[in-house]
Every structure is written in C-alpha cells, then in structure tokens.
Amino acid sequence: MDERTCDVAVIGAGTAGLAAYRAATEAGASAVLIERGPGGTTCARVGCMPSKLLIAAAKAAHAARNTDLFGIRVAGVAVDGRAVLARVRAERDRFVGGVFEGVEALPEAARIAGSARFQDRTSLTVGDHTRIAFRAAVIATGSSPTVPKPLRGLGDRLLTTDTLFEIPDLPESLAVLGAGAVGIEIAQAMTRLGVRVTVIDSGDTVAGLSDPDLARQAAALFGAELALHLGAKLESATREGNGVCLSWTDGEGRARETRADKVLAATGRSPNLDDLGLDAAGLSLDEDGMPDFDYRSLVCAGAPILIAGDADAWRPVLHEASRQGRIAGTNAAARAAGRAVETPEPWTRLAMVFTDPQVAVIGVPYEADAADRVTGAVGGAAQGRARVDGANQGGLRIWAGRDGTLMGAEMLGPAVEHLAHLLTHAIGDGKTARAVLDQPIYHPTVEEGFSTALSEITHSTCQS
Structure with missing residues (x-):
C-alpha cells in the first residue's frame, strides 16, 4: 500500500471539494484531492445545469403556444422529445467536461482516485491502494437522491x-x-x-x-x-x-x-457519509450519522476534520458549497499549521426555483404575526412591465425590523432571479427600506414593484 503524508486531505472533487483544495494550497498547505467518481459536480452533471436545459426547452414550447395575447399566430408546435433530451445531454456533457478539465489541470500527484475511509482521527485509506496521514481533512462528498x-x-x-x-x-x-x-x-x-x-x-x-x-x-x-x-x-x-x-x-x-x-x-438529497468511517475518526455524530460541526468555521467536533457543501446538508446550493469549500480549505490549512481558524458570518440565505413564475426565498424566514417586524407587499397583477410582457402573476412580500432594516422576503413572479439578488445584497449590506427607496429604479421595469412594498414598510416604521 502506498503511504502518503499531507497537510490537508480533501475527500470529494465536486464544487466544495475543488474550492477546498484550491483554498488549502493557496494558504500554503500540501493537499491531496480524493474522488471516487463519477465526478463532474452535482450541479453540472445531474442538478442545476441539465434541469435548466430542460426548462429552457419547455419555455420555448410554452412561448410558441402562447403568442395569441400579442396578436401573433403560431400553428403546429411539435415537441421532439428525443431531440430535447439529446441537447440536454450534449450541453450537460460540455459543462461536465469543463469541470474535468479543471481537475485534470491540477498536479497529477495531488489527485487520488478511489473511495476514502477514515482509519482514525488523522489518517485514512483510499481503496486498498493508498494510506494517507493528514493534519486536517475536509469532507466534501456531496449528496445522493433520497428514495422513499x-x-x-x-x-x-x-x-x-x-x-x-x-x-x-x-x-x-x-x-x-x-x-x-x-x-x-x-x-x-x-x-x-x-x-x-x-x-x-x-x-x-x-x-x-x-x-x-x-x-x-x-x-x-x-x-x-x-x-x-x-x-x-x-x-x-x-x-x-x-x-x-x-x-x-x-x-x-x-x-x-x-x-x-x-x-x-x-x-430531497442525503449527504454521502455512510462509507467514510466517521466513527473511527472520533467525530461526534447525531442519530442520523451527521457530524456535529460549527456552521461558521465548518470544523467538526472531535477531530481535525471539516465538512463542506452538500455533505453537511446546511445550505445545499452551489454558491454556498463553493463558499463553504473555500472556508473549509482555508481553515483546514490553518489547523494543519496550528493557526486559529476563521469564523465568517454566513451569507444572507438565498434560494430560487426556476419555474414560471419564478420563486425566491431570501433572508430571515417568514413568520406569521411576528412582533419584531413590519411587512410590505405588492401583487403582480397590475405591475406595469409584467403586464406588458403578459407575465403579471404572483407577488412580493418583504419584511423588515421595526427600524426599517430589511430582513427577508419571498417572491413569486417574473424576473425573480434578478430581483432576488438585488434584495439579497441589500439585506446583506444591512440597508433599510428607506435607503433602497432612495436609489434609482428605471421605468418601466419589474423592479418598480419594490417601490410599493418598500413604501409600505417605511410608512409603517414612521407610524410606529
């Protein structure tokens, strides 16, 4: 068996694992990246990208069938299912290929193929061919679909x-x-x-x-x-x-x-943790086999091991996996060198659904009749730009603290993927409803819907 030693062992070459490996090496640590396959990241291979390719095809079919509102007559719309799925796979494979190219660009000696399993709190084996002694490790093994x-x-x-x-x-x-x-x-x-x-x-x-x-x-x-x-x-x-x-x-x-x-x-999806030998690593596990970890530093209790991405099931979306990977890799390098770890504040929560109309959930969760907040609302039926586009459905709810500081929102409507980013950044920056209202909003855009909801909030805070 090949005997290896490194500062940081990263298990999993998905979004979080790749980010962790790069952050660890940038911090000066020697690192290895272990992948059992199939690789290519969940997002590119089976998640975000192929699903959006399918949605794009469906959007084209739906638009072609629904042009009468604009006085445009389209007849004979047909869906070639084989062609739809062939394009989904071809573009999916291109995205996955880009990920593989990035992995293959890493030093060959740092890439190890096989299934990792902890032997104790500072060592693991990969298959039956490699034993690795590490000073810190990052679990970034992703997740798999849950089947009832x-x-x-x-x-x-x-x-x-x-x-x-x-x-x-x-x-x-x-x-x-x-x-x-x-x-x-x-x-x-x-x-x-x-x-x-x-x-x-x-x-x-x-x-x-x-x-x-x-x-x-x-x-x-x-x-x-x-x-x-x-x-x-x-x-x-x-x-x-x-x-x-x-x-x-x-x-x-x-x-x-x-x-x-x-x-x-x-x-839903469940973390891929069952075959890692977490008991041998000395981690504190709950009844579901999940390790106890700090969601800010991502350090697990009981061993110099960190966890990131879908494997920790905290916020299983790509932008969070990438950020968690960077945090875990940086902190793993710090643990390996005997330095203090970082404990950054979490990003503002942001989740989206790419339906039509689109959906977004942002920041502090909805709470009925919460005494510490005020809410502004706007319906989508009369929104000018949305009505022009024939997409005037849904609505927007924004809540803020009693001082007007923005806290969270839920959205259902057109262009939500863009509206949600604007509001997420405003919440992350600690802005008040008044501060956002004091910024320009071009007419006619769907962003104008913010004005009504934010005005309700400012009026309520002025009255309280």
Missing part, C-alpha cells in the same frame, strides 16, 4: 435526478413525488413538453414558499397546468403493465390511485 421506501421496488421505472436526464425520450406520463424546488421545476417543464404530469406531496405548500398568500397563488398557478396534490400521503407503489401504479391518500383522507409510465423521486 414505497418507491424502491420499481426498478427502471423509478427516476431520480441522477437518472432522469439519461432517458432516451420523454415519457407519455410522469408521477412526481415532491413539490419542492426540484420536483415542481421538473414537473412544470415536463408538462410544457407535452408529458401528462401528476405531483404528490405530503406538505401544504409548493416551491418552498411559506407566506400563505404566495403559497396559495403558487399552488393555483402550477395546479392550473398539472395535477397537483398537496397534503397527500403515498401508501404504496407497484409495477403495473409498462408503468407504475401509485396508491395514496389525499388531504381529505380519501384513497386515490395514479398510473404513469415513470415516477420521479424528488424528495
């Missing part, structure tokens, strides 16, 4: 985001379990590409929204395009003919059945 127990016997009729984009053609029908970000994005895209879709979720909201009014609007908007069942419980799933049969109970306790060609499990 009733779905596990469906074989190739079960899809996850790891397999969805490999199917050769669009199914005629699809059942989606989960109405969160991934589930509702894929469900709406498939619907607009001509697939008959049913979505089943045990919760009472969709797309991660908490504000009751926005959640109701979202359920109505998405439910107008596809069969959306909230408050439902999946009882069983069986193979039937060439498809599947799902038995479930609706929100009123009635037994229901759904038949579809395929079923997509979109109920």
